[in-house]
Amino acid sequence: MKILVPVKRVIDYNVKPRVKADGTGVDLANVKMSMNPFDEIAIEEAIRLKEKGVATEVVAVSIGVAKAQETLRTSLAMGADRAILIQTDEDVEPLGVAKLLAKVQEEEGAGLIILGKQAIDDDSNQTGQMLAALLGLPQGTFASKVEVADGSVSVTREVDGGLETVKLSLPAIITADLRLNEPRYASLPNIMKAKSKPLAQKIPADYGVDIRARLETLRVVEPFSRMAGVKVADVDELVAKLKAMGVTA
Amino acid sequence: MSKVLVLVEHDNASVKDATLAAVTAAGQLGEVTALVAGSDCDGAATAAAQIAGVAKVLKADDASLANALAENVAPLVAGLMADYDAFVAPATTTGKNVAPRVAALLDVMQVSDILSVEGPKTFTRPIYAGNAIATVESSDAKLVITVRGTAFAKAAATGGSASVEAVSASGDSGLSTFVSAEIAKSERPELTSAKIIVSGGRALKDAATFEQVITPLADKLNAGIGASRAAVDAGYVPNDYQVGQTGKIVAPEVYIAVGISGAIQHLAGMKDSKTIIAINKDEDAPIFQVADIGLVGDLFTLVPELTGKL
Numbered sequence: 001m002k003i004l005v006p007v008k009r010v011i012d013y014n015v016k017p018r019v020k021a022d023g024t025g026v027d028l029a030n031v032k033m034s035m036n037p038f039d040e041i042a043i044e045e046a047i048r049l050k051e052k053g054v055a056t057e058v059v060a061v062s063i064g065v066a067k068a069q070e071t072l073r074t075s076l077a078m079g080a081d082r083a084i085l086i087q088t089d090e091d092v093e094p095l096g097v098a099k100l101l102a103k104v105q106e107e108e109g110a111g112l113i114i115l116g117k118q119a120i121d122d123d124s125n126q127t128g129q130m131l132a133a134l135l136g137l138p139q140g141t142f143a144s145k146v147e148v149a150d151g152s153v154s155v156t157r158e159v160d161g162g163l164e165t166v167k168l169s170l171p172a173i174i175t176a177d178l179r180l181n182e183p184r185y186a187s188l189p190n191i192m193k194a195k196s197k198p199l200a201q202k203i204p205a206d207y208g209v210d211i212r213a214r215l216e217t218l219r220v221v222e223p224f225s226r227m228a229g230v231k232v233a234d235v236d237e238l239v240a241k242l243k244a245m246g247v248t249a
Numbered sequence: 250m251s252k253v254l255v256l257v258e259h260d261n262a263s264v265k266d267a268t269l270a271a272v273t274a275a276g277q278l279g280e281v282t283a284l285v286a287g288s289d290c291d292g293a294a295t296a297a298a299q300i301a302g303v304a305k306v307l308k309a310d311d312a313s314l315a316n317a318l319a320e321n322v323a324p325l326v327a328g329l330m331a332d333y334d335a336f337v338a339p340a341t342t343t344g345k346n347v348a349p350r351v352a353a354l355l356d357v358m359q360v361s362d363i364l365s366v367e368g369p370k371t372f373t374r375p376i377y378a379g380n381a382i383a384t385v386e387s388s389d390a391k392l393v394i395t396v397r398g399t400a401f402a403k404a405a406a407t408g409g410s411a412s413v414e415a416v417s418a419s420g421d422s423g424l425s426t427f428v429s430a431e432i433a434k435s436e437r438p439e440l441t442s443a444k445i446i447v448s449g450g451r452a453l454k455d456a457a458t459f460e461q462v463i464t465p466l467a468d469k470l471n472a473g474i475g476a477s478r479a480a481v482d483a484g485y486v487p488n489d490y491q492v493g494q495t496g497k498i499v500a501p502e503v504y505i506a507v508g509i510s511g512a513i514q515h516l517a518g519m520k521d522s523k524t525i526i527a528i529n530k531d532e533d534a535p536i537f538q539v540a541d542i543g544l545v546g547d548l549f550t551l552v553p554e555l556t557g558k559l
Contacts, residue, residue, distance in 0.1 A: 016513060017377040026381050094349070095358045120494070122376055124361045129319065129349035138320050138424035141346050144488075154428065159342040160441075160497070162432040162489055166318065168425045178478070178495050179488055214358035218371065218384040226520065229541040231532075235554045238526070238544050245524060247445065247470065247503055248559065 001111035001148075001170075003046040003055045005080065006101055007039040007062050009071040010121040023219040026121075035071045038116025040078075040183040041176040045146060046114050047079035048181065054148045055112070057081045061104055063097055065089055069199065076194035077186030083199040086207070094122075096204075096211030098130035103207040105135060110171060112153065117142050117175040128175035138168035142177040251279025251369070254307075254329060256322075256338040256347065259285060259293035266442045267339035269300065269403035274396040275337040276302045276404070277366040283307070283411070284329065286322050286418070288315035294413050301405040311418035316427035317343050323350035324419040330355055335392035340498075344395050357389035364400040378494040378517035398441060399500035399521060433487050440490070443473030445503045448492055448519070451479035452508025452529070452548060459485040462548065463507060466556045475499065475519075477509045493518035508548050511536030528552065 011017055012032040020027045035043075049055040060075035061084040062068040072083035086100055105113060118125035132139035140146070140155030144163065147154045148170075156165045158177045186194070204211055232238045242248070253275040258265040268283075275281045283297040286309040294308040307329065313321045326347070330336055336351055338344030340362045352359040363372040370387045372394065440446065447467040453459040459480065467474045475497070476490040492499055494517035504522035509515060511527070511534055519525070520539050527540035528548050537543045544551060 017380045019381045026377055093358050125345050126349035126359050130353035133350040133353035158488060164430045165428040166425050167428050214389050215385045215387055218386055220381050220383045223379060223382050226539050229543055231543040235551055235558060239558045241542055
């Protein structure tokens with residue numbers, strides 16, 4: 001079984017994003033970029049399934065600027081077998097990404113597609129579900145455990161209030177939650193080896209789908225910032241303040 | 250006037266709180282019809298009909314809808330959308346699972362986790378873990394939206410008198426089956442609707458200490474208990490306690506952060522709380538930049554003292 005893992009190049013999660021003064025977006029010039037953390041978890045899970053003999057090949061795919069190659073090389077260094085870059089300078093929305101990925105899946109015929117549950121830049125949490133809808137496949141979102149057996153996959157999902165387990169027919173779409181696994185670091189020899197693994201270059205036009213943006217961003221602003229607070233000296237002062245606010249036991 | 254279909258989150262017998270905020274948001278767009286999809290869900294349909302601002306309830310009662318599997322719910326919604334201009338779901342795990350599947354079936358781009366309705370097709374939403382707020386306008390013929398529960402007032406759960414109309418389910422997709430659920434039992438106020446939350450971080454050391462320090466204070470204040478990702482990953486508490494970008498988004502009256510440094514991802518989940526109180530021994534911890542009241546010191550002596558004096 002082949003596994004397809006879409007990965008996204010995003011601002012590094014440790015960087016505090018700065019809103020541009022003209023309100024057109026977030027300033028990404030000279031900001032450290034990395035693989036979306038949920039996508040690292042997705043790649044890790046795919047590689048573990050290969051190590052268990054469940055998967056035969058892991059294919060990473062990314063849609064974005066030329067530099068998204070770096071993100072794909074990272075996934076190759078972690079253990080993916082080959083990569084596909086669909087290069088575009090446009091921002092492609094989740095619906096457009098899902099349409100492109102659906103075409104990639106038609107070519108690749110993967111048994112599982114594992115995505116991250118959301119990208120930490122647009123925080124949409126849509127692409128996996130949309131891809132499942134477009135392909136008419138089942139979805140196991142917010143996965144914290146994945147078990148493939150007898151032509152189906154059991155997915156334990158993190159839901160409000162606890163955990164839920166569903167069984168999906170294959171092929172299936174899974175979106176990874178934080179607790180699915182602990183992604184490995186790519187070792188130096190593997191980073192070197194990744195440079196010679198195949199990376200196919202495509203453009204959106206190769207797939208003939210409509211990816212024009214449906215949402216227009218009118219402006220981007222800083223969130224309301226909180227007033228500076230006070231520090232209290234001891235518990236008595238804190239208790240007095242709490243009582244003044246009407247918070248009492 | 251627009252016609253808006255709202256996905257009701259329920260347990261078949263009663264309606265969950267998150268739905269009430271979604272009804273408020275939907276009411277700002279047009280006339281609200283509530284969709285109750287489930288199995289033996291008469292109780293939930295009756296409750297939905299009493300929500301103020303709901304004009305009509307559609308009840309789809311079928312075994313295939315028992316556990317809100319997206320594969321079965323989404324085609325039902327997409328079919329009903331021929332008669333509606335917008336589909337609105339609460340941004341809970343159920344809403345987030347179902348709504349994008351509906352959007353793709355309708356070939357529209359979803360607007361996730363909206364904070365406000367600015368116009369018939371214009372909304373604000375947080376991006377970059379809440380570090381920026383984007384105003385977006387949809388050009389799609391139909392809208393699919395999820396609503397951040399803490400950003401809208403809750404519609405009154407009673408006072409409405411909508412009619413209930415039965416609609417047929419679209420059947421079992423055969424793609425997925427529900428196996429089991431492990432729902433954490435708790436007598437405490439639910440995290441996303443609690444007025445006061447006491448939240449603990451990595452500094453609590455272990456599960457026993459977390460329980461020993463945090464629980465008495467929460468008990469005393471009748472508060473919900475939350476945690477940072479570090480505390481969850483270290484196994485102090487189950488993961489449904491997690492507050493943050495990847496956990497729950499809360500906005501209580503009072504949020505007490507104990508031994509939490511205040512990473513960007515945690516702040517994303519709680520910085521809209523009315524009053525934030527931080528107790529931390531590191532006076533340079535980022536949490537103090539958002540806290541209204543800060544107390545610097547050892548939580549192992551301060552928190553029991555606080556509990557004792559309340």
